[in-house]
Every structure is written in structure tokens, then in C-alpha cells.
Amino acid sequence: MPIDIPAGVTVKFDGPVITVKGPNGELTRTLHRDMKVTVQDNVLTVERPSDEKNHRALHGLTRALVANMVKGVTEGFKKELEIVGVGYRAQMKGKKLALTLGFSHPLELEAPEGVTLECPSATQIVVSGANNEHVGEFAAKIRSYRLPEPYKGKGIRYADEHVRRKAGKAGTKK
Numbered sequence: 001m002p003i004d005i006p007a008g009v010t011v012k013f014d015g016p017v018i019t020v021k022g023p024n025g026e027l028t029r030t031l032h033r034d035m036k037v038t039v040q041d042n043v044l045t046v047e048r049p050s051d052e053k054n055h056r057a058l059h060g061l062t063r064a065l066v067a068n069m070v071k072g073v074t075e076g077f078k079k080e081l082e083i084v085g086v087g088y089r090a091q092m093k094g095k096k097l098a099l100t101l102g103f104s105h106p107l108e109l110e111a112p113e114g115v116t117l118e119c120p121s122a123t124q125i126v127v128s129g130a131n132n133e134h135v136g137e138f139a140a141k142i143r144s145y146r147l148p149e150p151y152k153g154k155g156i157r158y159a160d161e162h163v164r165r166k167a168g169k170a171g172t173k174k
Helices: 053-074 132-144
Strands: 011-015 017-022 025-029 038-039 044-049 076-086 091-095 096-100 107-110 113-120 123-131 156-158
Touching: 017 053, 025 053, 044 053, 053 076, 053 132, 076 132, 113 132, 123 132, 132 156
Parallel strands: none
Antiparallel strands: 011 017, 017 025, 038 044, 076 123, 076 156, 091 096, 096 107, 113 123
């Protein structure tokens, strides 16, 4: 599948290294040496040298990685997290995210390079940036501090995540 390159986005090649520049920043990645990437008339295509299983897998991977780079520098990526639980909250302290999650101390997290954090409310966190991997990885790191538990549903979850609830103890009959 060809990838359309929108106006304002430039793609440069330096051997196996591809650089994509756009309004939201610049992303660089080293691609596999067997994959051939070409740009013609603002359309980027990825070609594979043979029909071997390994090359077919690399073909799809390379195409997805380059498409995510183009989307990242134009629109960007965003992950929304929700905090559920009594006393659990988040707030921004300067550029740091302060989380109160029932530990004896508040957690203070600093966003990595290229990732921005927002707290629209005390129970919502928005992680955004141009690089899909960095945004997803940092959102997963925040979520890992309090995974949603199945009995009361407390914890940090993605906004579109559904937590399957379990029934508690049924008790004994006498």
C-alpha cells in the first residue's frame, strides 16, 4: 500500500536511514537494508526483494513504521488514561506529573524527550507526541504503577479500555 505524503512533509534518505520532517517535528529511523523505499510524486512506496516469509514480514513492518512516522509529524499520537479509585489523582507540577496512587509517597514522573503530558482533570492524563512508540511506552509506564484490578476496578486504565469485573466471595451456606 502506498503512503501519501501530505504538503509540508519532507522525506530524506541516507542509505538505510530515513528522516521525516513535518510541522510536529522530525523523526529518524534506520530501516532494514533489504527493504527498498522510494518516493515519487508525493507517494512513498516500500518494496521487498523477494517473496520469502522473512521479506514479507519486513515489508509490512517497514511500511507501518514509515506510515506512523508520516502520521506522527503531521497529526501526532495521543493516549488518554483514566484514574479510578478513592484518593487516586494526578496533577502537573511544572513539567512533572505528580501521581497520588495510595503509596506512602507521591510519584513524580518526567516525560521523555518529545512527549508532552496534560492533566485536564484530577482523574485524567493525556500523553501525546510525534513518535508512536514513545507515547505508547510512556503511557504503559504510567499505567503499570497501578494496573486496573478486576474486583473493584481501581487503578489506571486507558480511556477506551474495558476492565472485566469479577464477582467477589460468594460466602458459605450453613
